[in-house]
Amino acid sequence: MTSHPLIRMLDRGSTLFLVLLGAFAIAIPVLNLLVPATSSLHVSTYLVALLGKYICYGLLALSIDLIWGYVGILSLGHGAFFALGGYAMGMYLMRQIGTRGVYADPILPDFMVFLNWKELPFFWYGFQNFGYAMFMVLFVPGLLAFVFGWFAFRSRVTGVYLSIITQALTYALLLGFFRNNFGFGGNNGLTDFKDILGFNIQADTTRNALLVISCLALGLCFLICRAIVTSKFGKVLVAIRDAEARTRFMGYRVESYKLFVFTVSACMAGVAGALYVPQVGIINPSEFAPANSIEAVIWVAVGGRGTLIGPVLGAFVVNYTKTFFTTGLLAPYWLFVLGGLFIGTTLFLPRGIVGAWAHWRAGVKEKSEAKRSAEAEDGMLPTRGSPSTQPGAAE
């Protein structure tokens, strides 16, 4: 009986995913650090940083999938939680620069000296401590999500209204963080980081370590999400997604369920942001741009929402395509591709890659079963057009 939930949690797809993720986390550093640069198998440090970035995007997509795929909350402002986590990490990294900054002030980051500030604002206190900074990475996005969700869900703001309001939230933060007197570096954001926990942030070993840590975080968050969605709690979430009013009438406190998952999801997005910042070396207000949040949603849609594996895959596929397009001569066409992805996915691939594959597999299995037992004629395939036919986890 004790092994039962574990088995349910780790079905074949999930195990495969975790194994692949583990192999990835081992293979990339090995290929980067141990294989000589002349070998064709060598992975460049640039690629390590790029892949690390993708992993963080994958984690962000996973956090969106948890609320969109399983509770039906489409947040167009998840980039805000990502960026807040990133800023918390950025503040720690800024404090680590110390006297190596341009103005060599032991306490104040360069931009504050530049703005002629005399002392550290209170909200920067404590960020020299790594543990405190990591706590804030979880706490700030979590708190914002809790307060926002508490207001929004309690008054039953749902559907597109909620989406628009989350977009307004991240837009308001964007405007705020652009201001110099907000105390977060204004337009330029936080950058020029030197080390993290005493390790040089530019070093190959640090980059590989960050990649491995990102993979670990992704795997851990994946397990948390699996635990949530396969539990009884998760079944209630799906019930809320498919028929909110009915679930409420059955006696479930819908808003509490939503609030919990929304907050967990925001914390995950914050972790993704915190891991993202040391790998790209900068955090600035443009991360709050509503367009970024919507782009993250399309990763989930492409990969397949309600599948947990799909979003990570989607983040990799879309971002690889983006890198491919935007670094070459094809750059002007990238927005056509992205726009086409939005339209094409919603029209032709509403279940995403993973969902479509699982659906196809189920169809094949069903057909072969139907051949064997002549009685099963129809009724098993979900009908097209009904909004409640979500792909569901591939189990």
Added chain:
Amino acid sequence: MPGVVINMRGLFDRIRIFLRILLPSAVLFVAAVANAVAGPYEDALPGLTTDSYSDTAAALDQVSGSGSDLAAPLLQALKDQRLQFSAVEKKVLIKTADGKLLDAATGQPFAGTPPADLSNVRLNNRLRNLLDAALGSLTLMAADPNKRYDAAQSVFKSRDAATMPVLEKALAAEQNARVKAALMQAKAAIVVVTADAPAADKVAAIAVLRDRGDQDAMALLQTIPANAPPDVLAAVTEAKANIERNLALWGTVQNLWYGLSLGSVLLLAAIGLAITFGVMGVINMAHGEMVMLGAYTTFVVQEVIRTRYPGLFDYSLTIALPLAFVVAGAVGIAIERSVIRFLYGRPLETLLATWGISLVLQQAVRAAFGPTNKEVGNPSWMSGAFDLGGILITYNRLWIIVFTGIVFAALLGMLRFTRLGLEMRAVTQNRSMAAAVGIRTARIDALTFGLGSGIAGIAGVALSQIDNVSPNLGQGYIIDSFMVVVFGGVGNLWGTLVGALTLGIANKFLEPFAGAVLGKIAVLVFIILFIQKRPRGMFALKGRAIEA
């Protein structure tokens, strides 16, 4: 002694004005008389031949005070760098625009050979300022009342005591009440800054300034030193309080006006969105791009007019309006037929798909017209501004407010009195019931989407007059438009109207306290809190169908 000279001069001028009124045809005669007397004008001319800035300044002063008819052409020539002198022959000549030479002393064509050492009278910045003030005081006597008014205003700004005699003269002759008031204010300004003016004059002048009641008058009152006589100081205190009240009042009016202007722009941008959201329950993220398409239609129309029919430029907006409606409406219907109709019942996916459409449209326009801002001109009837009390009203903002009102009224009428409007309202209230009584909802959806997009297109024509026309034009308005719709509620155009105006005015009233960005954040936070109280906006539809 200087006072006596001025009085003498004033007397002389009065005689000359008298003569001029009596004998309008005898200007030459008067000029001849003036020449015979060899008045201050002629005395001043040698000062222009020494090529020294200070002598030129003195001569300038004298010329402008002379009251001679020749003074204005001379000063204008000096300003245009057409005034030439010969140091050897002590002659000053005016070169006309077509290259002829006039004798500055008589205004007659210069006979004989031009002196060999002819060169321009040089100017420096101080002289240019003096010259402007002098020309300003001369135009105080111009025939056109508007010119006289402008001249009075420029004297008010310069407060040059030297213009006092001309000012007095102009004041005596002035019949137009508006110009007279301006002249009084100019005079008061000079009195207030003149240190040795009698206290009684100053008190009277302060009263005039108090009645003017604007920022300039306030600035003038600030210059009065604290050691002035007590009755002057009392008048100043009273006047300052009065002006402050006045300014606060006008400040409020100005904020209201700006808020109204911003609100009407928001209303134009949001109203189409509200209709489509109300009828179809979908958020069209590509709505901003419809606005952009309308603005680019205006640009194309103006380009065609510029190259082919330049005379029609004033009609460019009138031509662009129906075109923008058709272009954006057609694109809207195409979007509805090709994408959105497959996504009904899935509003969140519609949101994503229309976002994709907006990206494609933006990039397409960028590819076709380039990423830079396009210049869209204002027709003559939309440029310029006028003063209304203490605020400046620009014609383009005024016309946009009027235009928004017309669009709103037309739409309201359409919804209430036409068959399409009736069917749209029916679908908004209860889609399945409407379908059951025989309304073809799919057709209504397509037409609604086309109408909403078309209105966005004509909003684009209006916005092209006040904003940069670039591929990102729509992005700047989309979030604010959403806020209007969320705040106002759907299914009722009045909600959109109240929402847009409230947000516009709230934005403008918050700006002075909080700055533009913080004001905007405050408004966003307010809306987030507001929809806790009323999750469906201010004017929410009631009924069972809404929850579904």
